[in-house]
Amino acid sequence: MRKTLVFAILATVVFAGCSQGAGSGPKENREANSGKQDGASGDTSISVLLSHAEAEYAKTVEPGDKYIKKLNELSGFNLSFEFLGHADYDQQLSLRFASGELADLVRTSGINSTVHEGAVEQGIFKELGPLLEQYGSNLMSKIPATAWNSPRVSKDGKIYGIPVLVGTANDRIGLIRKDWLDTLGMGTPETMEDWLAYFEAVKKEDMNGNGDPDDEYGVTMFEGIGWSSMFFGSFGVDPGVWHMEDGKLVPDMISPKMKEAFAFFRKLYENGYVNRDLFTKKESDFRADIYNGKSGSLAAAVYQYLPDFSEANAPKRFVNQPDQVEYEMVAPPVGPYGDRSMGVVGDGIYFVWVIPETVKNPEKIISYLNWAWGNEEADNFFAYGIEGENYTVENGEIRYDSSAPINSDKNAFQMYQLSVNPREIGFNNELVLKMLPESEKIISGYKLSAEIALEHDSLYMPALETFKMNPEISTWGSMFVEVFANVMTGKAPLDSFDTFVEDWKKRGGDKAIEEATAWYNEFH
Incomplete structure (x- = not known):
């Protein structure tokens, strides 16, 4: 039932996007997503709370930063960013949820994170399906269903988060x-x-x-x-x-x-x-x-x-x-x-945006993200930075040098490709990859990697309670690693694998299989 509801939203939005000419030129997109259409408030301010992700530039970003200023100019929104530390981000975020001091748009690992356990059930996050249907055609058509269907994003057929993508199916x-x-x-x-x-x-x-x-x-x-x-x-x-x-x-x-x-x-x-x-x-x-x-x-x-x-x-x-x-x-x-x-095949998610229920005009946030996902100026900014500074256009061709001081000093490229990029890890974007030395080889490598990702049936499976109680029997747990090492090095015969399987089942493995199977049947 859960997948049916999410896919229904996807189908509706994609159809609406086609009928309304989604993906039109930059000017049309900027006007359509300026935050002033369809009853949205004229206030275009959006506060963003996230981690600096150890990006050197974001760690020391100053008020009036040129990249944030340019992003505001291109998008038509007034964005402000608060970068918290990365190593202790979860701890700081937990305190923010406890105090209620949240931004309009908040980074989290997923709606099911233990940092804000029970947030969906308590109504802390805005339910986003209707907003995405009206204002988010680009998001819904360009973010893959594997991401939307993740428990990090959706629950009981309803969408509460917006995925930020890794940018590659496998690496x-x-x-x-x-x-x-x-x-x-x-x-x-x-x-x-x-x-x-x-x-x-x-x-x-x-x-x-x-x-x-x-x-x-x-x-x-x-x-x-x-x-x-x-x-x-x-x-x-x-x-x-x-x-x-x-x-x-x-x-x-x-x-x-x-x-x-x-x-x-x-x-x-x-x-x-x-x-x-x-x-x-x-x-x-x-x-x-x-x-x-x-x-x-x-x-x-x-x-x-x-x-x-x-x-x-x-x-x-x-x-x-x-x-x-x-x-x-x-x-x-x-x-x-x-x-x-x-x-292996994963959900492709780097982190998840959530919008607190207390935000008064969430449609402007969806409109901003929709612009970010469907505008040529946005594409170029999140790949190359500011035209005339980080890159130039000569005879219609973009000239970008990632090693130039303007891009490499303090790893400035991370600011526009990662830190203020609300879509993805920009390093993996094909617009960026094609500008790299040996770009064809690297792009081919990513395509090959995507082709050889192992499909499996445990995608989206949460951590099992059985494994929490018995971590040694978990996947890649100490029981498995020990028998693998002993067999590989000849300290134990190959048939000790069979003994490992029997012991694993007795020590809680059978219960883990029951728990995993119950999850699978309910989820699918």
Whole structure:
């Protein structure tokens, strides 16, 4: 029932947007969203409460800031921003809710956050469906349904929050030394056999040319196993998600396919294809190994490519073969069942805007956000900043240099791409990406990452009460990590996985499955 109601709102708004010419030119959009149409108040002031998110510029922003001033000029609204600290934002926000000292537009992790537990039920948040239907056609058509349907945004078929997007469906990707592949006369590996052949060659040859053929590994990992593991998805599983099996929602970490993944990781360890200290390796040391030419491949995120592995920056980072190093973004191997995933499908939400029930003219806030999501001037501002300062237009072409002092000093680009951007993390916007060095490669990397995100049945599932009581049995909990480490390193036989599954169920796992299944049946 919940999804039906939200999708009904979506359909209505999209249809209305089409019939009313939504997405028209900048002038029309500014007039339509100036806060003065359809009975909205002439007062265009909007106060915003949010975290500075550790953005250097926002931490020291001064009254009369030029970016806020320009945003007000472009949008026709009078916005004021209060940036609270990031590390203690939840604590400060809790105090604000307790005192009632809230802005017109407030950042929170979700309407279901424990910072303001019960806020929806207590009527603290404005119900936004009718307002979005009348004033928010751009928001409803451009923000995906996966975000609107999240419990962080909606409850019982009603919308109480407006999602701010991460800007990419997935960012997990594999990185492989293309220069090593070329030296070995190999193409990009596709199958498990291809990857194992590459690992064997890296093991045998002195790929980094330092005279020691034994200090390179086909793949390197570190103690953050959830981040640095690349091959679970080749078996169609991920330790952090759940799938429906025979009418029950079951965690992948106890799936028979997970046992097969264990066997593959064990082979990597036994054959010397992965660094043997992975379970104690710190991330800083892991990165040092990469820069010293000891890593043939690694799990990463697309956004890491430009600062660390690109043609311009790799020579600055790498101690070993700085002029030779070349990386390629790749998917993990195709596994025995045809699976090939890395990262999982999520709701795509960075944080959520809420409007307190006490706000008198919420329509002006929706109108402002609608402008932000559907205006060409807004697009350019949230990507490039102020025309004539942060970027120029020459012969109809935008010229933008992210490394120019106007954009890089105090990381000023974060101010317009992130801090005052009410839509998304602007770093991932394609308008920004296309201006970067090797932009085609980076954009292709994000597209590949989106394609290989693992679909699952636990999207939107809240934290289970069973796991709160027994954290050791949770996904990626200590029980799972311990058996994975012991099997991979040969301290325990592969069949100890079966013992782990039995023990997990006895220690509360069966109850967790019951709880998860009940949630799934109710939610869907």
